[in-house]
Amino acid sequence: QVQLVESGGGLVQPGGSLRLSCAASGFTFSNYAMSWVRQAPGKGLEWVSGISRGGTSTSYADSVKGRFTISRDNAKNTLYPQMNSLKPDDTAVYICAKHPRATLVPGKEYDNDYRGQGTQVTVSS
Numbered sequence: 304q305v306q307l308v309e310s311g312g313g314l315v316q317p318g319g320s321l322r323l324s325c326a327a328s329g330f331t332f333s334n335y336a337m338s339w340v341r342q343a344p345g346k347g348l349e350w351v352s353g354i355s356r357g358g359t360s361t362s363y364a365d366s367v368k369g370r371f372t373i374s375r376d377n378a379k380n381t382l383y384p385q386m387n388s389l390k391p392d393d394t395a396v397y398i399c400a401k402h403p404r405a406t407l408v409p410g411k412e413y414d415n416d417y418r419g420q421g422t423q424v425t426v427s428s
Contacts, residue, residue: 305329312422325382325399333377336402341395350412396421
């Protein structure tokens with residue numbers, strides 16, 4: 304069955320950096336677009352960034368543009384976000400999400416057929 308397992312979360316100071324990982328299994332990872340979404344305490348789900356199956360196309364929410372970089376290693380079935388210049392507003396559970404297609408489609412950022420359990424990121428001094 305499809306499994307998406309996130310890791311790498313933790314406590315980081317404002318202005319710091321963090322790199323998360325999402326290990327995928329149970330499907331052909333290289334065939335599907337992937338995204339990161341996040342959920343802050345008391346708030347709804349927020350799409351953060353997405354990447355096409357081959358990694359040639361990426362997209363970011365305005366709130367993280369210029370600070371986060373999404374990437375993938377299809378040989379290792381792993382998805383990453385590199386998160387720099389972190390702010391307290393970035394505090395959230397970060398969740399890896401699979402799309403049911405190979406490409407990113409504007410307006411369908413939340414069209415995921417599978418999501419992981421998430422990893423907590425806390426930005427605080």
